[in-house]
Amino acid sequence: MDKNVFGESLIPCSMEPLTGFFRDGCCNTNEEDHGMHTVCVELTAEFLEFSSACGNDLTTPLPEFGFPGLKPGDHWCLCASRWKEALDAGKAPLVVLEATNEKTLDIISLDILVKFALKKTKP
Template sequence: MKDASINVLGGPLETCSTAPLTGFFRNGCCDTGPADAGQHTVCALMTAEFLALSKYLGNDLSTPRPEYGFQGLKPGDRWCLCAARFLQAHDEGAAPQVRLAATHRRTLDVVPLEILQRYAVDPV
């Protein structure tokens, strides 16, 4: 079960990435629902700096894990990040850019819109 697919701007949630395939539901969108405890709702454009921070904090997103069908992320890939990890990266000065139209509105439970807008790659 998933929440309504609405973005932080109030419109329909756009696809974040299908290559690599992202999202808690692995549908290419940053959809969320009750089962998504990590709230994977921020559509982010990966950077080397963010990937290094994430690895340092214990979530290695860059190393391939073929046993899970995960090829590993590289700079330029789009990925649905946990809202709290995005906010932590913002606090550390290493937040990646985001696509607001592909970022789920539930992100606003954790990250203020004003912060997301600072990193927006899409026009507001």
């Protein structure tokens, strides 16, 4: 079972809308997940606009893929590299640390993630 950034059991990110590389509600990953969908975030309008400008429109529903389209306030498992791009552009959404996979730490330091914590339950 995957662990979160604190080395504890990974909690679900979102069941509605259903997120995760495996669409299991969690930011689980494996070698098939080349995008590393490991960062659980609370989406903002600013980030959704940024993502769309980068070529990944997350707001338009794609019913043929069971994708409802996302809106501000939704929780979603983002690719770690996209979150870092958003950070560098000043548009990073807040992170649910307990639902963020420890593999994220290969790309983003815990110190940075903690600064963007949705709720600070850990030091």
